[in-house]
Amino acid sequence: MRARILIPILLLGLAPSAVAQTKKPTRDVERFDLSGLPAAPTTDVERQITLFVKVHRKGDLTDATRIHMMLAQYYKAKGDAARAENCNLLAADAYGATSDAPPETAGSDGKPPFEPERTLRRTFVYGDTLSGTHTWEFYLDGTFSHAVSGGSAPAKAAETGWYTRRDRQLRLWQLRPSVDRTVEFELIGPDGSEGAVMGDVRMKPAT
Numbered sequence: 001m002r003a004r005i006l007i008p009i010l011l012l013g014l015a016p017s018a019v020a021q022t023k024k025p026t027r028d029v030e031r032f033d034l035s036g037l038p039a040a041p042t043t044d045v046e047r048q049i050t051l052f053v054k055v056h057r058k059g060d061l062t063d064a065t066r067i068h069m070m071l072a073q074y075y076k077a078k079g080d081a082a083r084a085e086n087c088n089l090l091a092a093d094a095y096g097a098t099s100d101a102p103p104e105t106a107g108s109d110g111k112p113p114f115e116p117e118r119t120l121r122r123t124f125v126y127g128d129t130l131s132g133t134h135t136w137e138f139y140l141d142g143t144f145s146h147a148v149s150g151g152s153a154p155a156k157a158a159e160t161g162w163y164t165r166r167d168r169q170l171r172l173w174q175l176r177p178s179v180d181r182t183v184e185f186e187l188i189g190p191d192g193s194e195g196a197v198m199g200d201v202r203m204k205p206a207t
Helices: 044-055 061-078 081-098
Strands: 122-128 132-138 143-150 159-166 169-174 179-188 195-198 201-205
Touching: 044 061, 061 081, 122 195
Parallel strands: none
Antiparallel strands: 122 132, 122 201, 132 143, 143 159, 159 169, 169 179, 179 195, 195 201
């Protein structure tokens, strides 16, 4: 079941006082802190960040929020706490400038044995002849929802859990039922705009 909550500490790693933002940020939220990246990208994450910055359109603050969060996760993984905190604050500023509405979440139970990394906000679908249409929703706070509809089996409530991405792998964790598995995962197009492949299943972006 979807829920809407206040910006979680897990999402941006902010102190509670930093969550409240105004519609007019006090600094340029479309200036990205690339000072900790090498001049020539050497990893998939660095290449992805460089690409996102290159194709960023001025005024797209939702995209700016995503890039700041990617940078924050990158610096956190490298142990650069100062740059990670700065990018978290920029992400909060950018998000606060886009909308007063809180971010979406799958409302997943439990605490995963990892910090969600390389999160995204996308919905993908695919169908099979037995169970019907599968809908996978991935949220920026690291939660996911998986629902199946239209098949011959009785309808069930959507399963929710947590995820993290590393290289071309996706780790899925659920409290109930207990699940902890890793599958091959690759986005197609910038940020999955043209779909994704999970395991051997090609998924399309939801319309």
